[in-house]
Amino acid sequence: MxxxxxxxxxxxxxxxxxxxxxxxxxxxxxxxxxTPSAPAASKAVTLDAGPALLTVTDRHIATVSTMDPAGPRTVSSVECVRAYAAGGTGVCLQPATPWTYKMVVLDRHLAPVRSVDIPGLPNRARVSASGRMIGWTTFVGGDSYNSGGFSTRTGILDTASGTLVSSLEEFTATHDGREVRSADRNFWGVTFALDDNTFYATMSSGGHRRLMKGDFAARTLRSVADNVECPSLSPDGRRIAFKHAIDGDPTRGWRLSVLDLGTLAVTPLAETASVDDQPAWLDGSTIGYTLRQADGRPDVFAVPADGSGTPRLLVPGAESPAALGVATGPNG
CATH class of the missing domain: 1.20.5 (Single alpha-helices involved in coiled-coils or other helix-helix interfaces)
Structure with a gap:
């Protein structure tokens, strides 16, 4: 060498x-x-009821304390485009392949319980307060009647009986007592009542976007009010938070509002930015929602449900909020 x-x-x-x-x-x-404030690696995300807020952070299910929602959060390995949880049950709309998606039912430890292949792009997801009923909406293409707009598919799963409804278009829908059979019907944004049978959703047909009240067992829907999109039923079952198309024209944006189901009076909320999201009740008097910034970053905000106050940033860099400790019932 x-x-x-x-x-x-x-x-x-x-x-x-x-x-x-x-x-x-x-x-x-x-x-x-x-630093001591960093989430502990051994701390797992669970869906147990308590003072925690579930969100999707960087496409993964995460939780954060409601006492410090802008603080450190615990992020799971479960990837979701959209998620929600209630009653110890979660729903996750996640990629199945690079080109397709599936709806996955999660238990309290985020273990998958059941999955259903879904068409199109995930858009909305909800779980009933008991955790029994699950609803979801996707955007789909290829409908010949709607070449200039968009089409949706909205499904519901009864986790107790195993009954699966792949599309609400299978239900009989009526407006002013007359059945709506038009081919351009689209449904989206399911929200459930406490009886795990009654639900609400939006139906679009003939240029109108109506709030529909559904009966899962009877397979029926009937119209309640016009210009109501992406409904979210309050914990006491008396109000609907929703996005209201400005002057009835979605191209002008939406205003978050609350509908009193008893009087049908509408209260615009203090958030004046256009919000394209299905709001979520964080408690009986607060609405949570996702607002995307100019660069596309999602942030979770909160605003009073009575039209007072001002919006406040709740969880930066997150979306798809769901409060895990919401009290339900007449005083919820």
Whole structure:
């Protein structure tokens, strides 16, 4: 072996030794710099009822304390485009392949219980307060009657009986007592009542977007009010939070509002930005929703349900909010 080769070998060994020592000190230093506020790796995300808010963060299910919603959050390995949870049950709309999606039912530990292949792009998801009923909406293409707009598919699963309705178009829908059979019917944004049978959704037909009240067992829907999209039933079952097309024209944007089901009076909320989301009740007096910023980043905001106050940033860099500790019933 020549001297030049020996020299090169010694240099390589010396560099390797320096890098190894540096790596040891770096690892020790990184461990020392870990802050107490960082989420513990051993802490798992669960869907147990309590003072926590579920969100989707960077396409993964996460939870954060309602006491410090802008603080550290615990992020799971479960990937979802849209998610929701209630009653210890979760729904996750997630990729099945690079081109398709599925609806996955999750237990309280985020373990998959059942999955259903769904067409199109995930858009909305809801779980009833008991955790029994699950609803979802996707955007689909290829409907010949609607080449200039959009089409949806909205399904419901009864997790107790196993009954699956792939599309609400299978139900009989009526407006002013007359059946609506038009081919351009679209349904989206399911929300459930406490009896796990009654539900509400939006039906679009003939240029109108109506709030429909559904009976799951009877397979029927009837109209309640016009210009109501993406409904969300309050914990007490008396009000609907929704997005209201400005002047009845969705191209002008939407205003978050609340509908009193007893009087049909509409209260615009303090959020004046156009919100394209299905709102969620964080408690009996607060509405949560996702608002995307100019760069596309989603943030979760909250606003009072009575039209007072001002919007406040709740969870930055997150979407799909669901409160895990909402009280239900007449006083909810």
């Amino acid at each position: 020549s001297l030049s080769v020996r020299t090169r070998l010694l240099v390589v060994l010396a560099v390797a030794l320096v890098l190894a020592v540096a790596a040891v000190f770096y690892i020790r230093g990184a461990a020392a710099r870990t």
